[in-house]
Amino acid sequence: MALLEMHEWYDLARDTNWTPAYVAEDEIFPPELSDPYGISVEQWETFDEPYKVCYRDYVETQRDKDIGAYSVKSALARADFFKKASPHWKALLALHFSPIGFAEFHSASAFARMTRFSRAPGMRNMATFGTLDEMRHGQIQMYFAYEFIKQDRVFDWAHKSSKTENWIIISLRHALDDIEHTRDAISAAIMTNFAFEQGFTNLQFIGLSADAAKAGDHTFATMLQSIQTDEARHAQIGTPLISIMIENGRKAEAQRLVDIGFWRIWKQFSALSGISMDYYTPLEFREHSLKEFMHEWVVDQFARNMKAIGLDLPWYWDYFLHDIETFHHSQQIGVYVYRATEWWRPIACVSPAERDWLEEKYPGWNDTYGKCWDVVIDNIRGGRFEKTVPEVPPLICNMCGLEVTGIAGVGRQVNGRTWNATNFHLDHEGRRYHFCSEPCKWVFELEPARYQGHRSIIDRLLDGTVPPGPDGFYEYMGQSFEERGVCGYDYQWVDGYDLPRAAAAE
Amino acid sequence: MTTADDAGNLVGPVMRAGDIADAVLEAIQEDNEGREVITEAHASYIRIKVADECFVRFETVGDVLGRTVTRGDIESNMPSFAGFIRTEPDGIRFVAR
Numbered sequence: 001m002a003l004l005e006m007h008e009w010y011d012l013a014r015d016t017n018w019t020p021a022y023v024a025e026d027e028i029f030p031p032e033l034s035d036p037y038g039i040s041v042e043q044w045e046t047f048d049e050p051y052k053v054c055y056r057d058y059v060e061t062q063r064d065k066d067i068g069a070y071s072v073k074s075a076l077a078r079a080d081f082f083k084k085a086s087p088h089w090k091a092l093l094a095l096h097f098s099p100i101g102f103a104e105f106h107s108a109s110a111f112a113r114m115t116r117f118s119r120a121p122g123m124r125n126m127a128t129f130g131t132l133d134e135m136r137h138g139q140i141q142m143y144f145a146y147e148f149i150k151q152d153r154v155f156d157w158a159h160k161s162s163k164t165e166n167w168i169i170i171s172l173r174h175a176l177d178d179i180e181h182t183r184d185a186i187s188a189a190i191m192t193n194f195a196f197e198q199g200f201t202n203l204q205f206i207g208l209s210a211d212a213a214k215a216g217d218h219t220f221a222t223m224l225q226s227i228q229t230d231e232a233r234h235a236q237i238g239t240p241l242i243s244i245m246i247e248n249g250r251k252a253e254a255q256r257l258v259d260i261g262f263w264r265i266w267k268q269f270s271a272l273s274g275i276s277m278d279y280y281t282p283l284e285f286r287e288h289s290l291k292e293f294m295h296e297w298v299v300d301q302f303a304r305n306m307k308a309i310g311l312d313l314p315w316y317w318d319y320f321l322h323d324i325e326t327f328h329h330s331q332q333i334g335v336y337v338y339r340a341t342e343w344w345r346p347i348a349c350v351s352p353a354e355r356d357w358l359e360e361k362y363p364g365w366n367d368t369y370g371k372c373w374d375v376v377i378d379n380i381r382g383g384r385f386e387k388t389v390p391e392v393p394p395l396i397c398n399m400c401g402l403e404v405t406g407i408a409g410v411g412r413q414v415n416g417r418t419w420n421a422t423n424f425h426l427d428h429e430g431r432r433y434h435f436c437s438e439p440c441k442w443v444f445e446l447e448p449a450r451y452q453g454h455r456s457i458i459d460r461l462l463d464g465t466v467p468p469g470p471d472g473f474y475e476y477m478g479q480s481f482e483e484r485g486v487c488g489y490d491y492q493w494v495d496g497y498d499l500p501r502a503a504a505a506e
Numbered sequence: 507m508t509t510a511d512d513a514g515n516l517v518g519p520v521m522r523a524g525d526i527a528d529a530v531l532e533a534i535q536e537d538n539e540g541r542e543v544i545t546e547a548h549a550s551y552i553r554i555k556v557a558d559e560c561f562v563r564f565e566t567v568g569d570v571l572g573r574t575v576t577r578g579d580i581e582s583n584m585p586s587f588a589g590f591i592r593t594e595p596d597g598i599r600f601v602a603r
């Protein structure tokens with residue numbers, strides 16, 4: 001029997017709205033979950049999926065994608081790639097797999113909520129596939145990380161991390177809870193599908209795959225791109241939603257959702273992709289710098305989409321352009337010096353050759369971030385290893401959960417260089433909140449009630465939530481003694497600065 | 507510095523490097539006649555860009571490869587694209603808006 005082509009039945013099959021007879025419409029689709037913007041159901045029904053797929057094709061395609069990715073993995077497993085990988089690549093894999101794996105599973109619930117509560121039948125279709133996609137992303141990354149556990153316990157954190165109160169996980173969870181999990185279906189979709197997925201996932205899942213291919217890690221490269229082929233499809237949910245919002249006089253609201261989501265996710269990717277691309281990827285395998293990848297994927301490809309659908313660039317765009325050249329450099333310093341608070345083995349990646357590369361990609365790096373590293377290097381060379389670890393905890397941003405750091409090239413002059421370590425702060429209902437940047441503060445001020453109850457890891461340290469004692473802090477963060485990060489090169493990376501090996505081994 | 511306007515209206519798929527990517531490129535050259543097709547090769551992916559509009563026809567890709575090519579074959583090898591996508595019965599269209 002000849003089957004009808006998808007386009008011959010699609011519109012008819014999509015039409016799954018009906019008028020309920022036994023309950024009120026509002027009870028099935030409560031406005032606070034389905035549409036706080038008061039747009040009519042007729043308008044939502046105009047949602048036309050730009051990227052259409054039917055279930056039969058979906059299952060077949062997804063099966064083929066999995067066969068492709070898993071067969072590359074099993075064909076290359078014997079090559080023992082991981083055993084021979086450098087501390088650079090091991091740190092990069094740990095940084096990717098441990099926060100992301102379970103966050104993908106969580107995304108499945110965000111898509112499921114869109115599937116359940118959207119009033120647009122076309123959106124419900126796309127979100128159904130998106131739910132299944134995100135389950136796949138959770139499973140495949142958990143499974144690929146699992147392979148490494150027998151060689152390195154760090155990969156236990158692919159599963160464990162999301163259940164801990166580690167400061168990095170608190171930071172990630174705060175951002176994802178904010179945009180994916182604690183808003184109505186429409187707002188969450190605009191923030192997640194448009195600002196987050198269309199905006200940033202290409203960076204980590206395609207950009208980094210180029211580095212992985214160069215490094216010979218074809219399993220990782222294939223897995224990343226396989227995942228991204230799903231994202232390319234379900235991220236398209238955001239576009240028709242924004243168009244419907246704009247057509248119905250809700251541009252300001254849509255713009256605000258994008259501006260918040262874009263900033264929040266940028267901060268996460270700045271640390272994740274920034275450190276991965278500009279530091280953890282071995283020098284000889286770097287395809288581009290973070291800045292170059294950001295220009296390709298975000299400043300060019302994504303920003304054009306924003307304007308084409310009728311939005312404006314976010315108000316903080318100029319600041320953002322500066323931030324893509326600066327923020328991750330200071331975060332990398334923090335991640336290295338506070339390494340015991342991380343579960344993997346952080347590495348510095350500032351050998352003389354790596355510094356030359358950083359200076360070339362980010363002119364002025366040596367004169368700013370390099371000066372901070374000089375102090376670290378000097379202490380290691382002098383055998384004063386304890387001095388490479390700060391005694392005081394850092395100031396943590398009450399929005400992004402990352403360290404409030406100096407940003408080179410912005411603000412006031414210090415020692416002849418422009419150096420901004422401004423703590424943007426706000427006093428609200430009897431307490432002071434600290435922020436790393438104007439946009440993080442702006443997000444808070446938009447809706448203080450949403451954010452004011454959150455306590456950063458430092459707030460928890462000060463208010464007694466974290467148990468006292470030398471181990472209390474680490475135990476609170478889920479880190480046994482063996483799960484506290486040490487320098488991945490055992491300080492020998494400074495050998496390039498002529499340190500005798502014997503001194504470093506002491 | 508790149509600004510959001512520099513890339514003009516270049517649209518088209520980003521393909522995972524491999525035989526499907528090569529075939530898609532060839533098919534795009536054939537089906538978008540008279541328009542310049544720009545490619546940008548990276549270690550693991552290739553960007554294919556055409557001004558304003560770019561069409562990938564499944565049958566042409568299949569002719570290049572000598573086998574049937576489905577929508578799923580393209581999707582499995584297309585981690586991203588520039589511009590906006592329109593799925594059509596016989597292919598995929600990318601438009602600037």
Ligand SMILES: [Fe+2]
Nearest residue numbers: 104107134137
């Ligand atoms: Fe995903």
Ligand SMILES: [Fe+2]
Nearest residue numbers: 134197231234
């Ligand atoms: Fe996704």
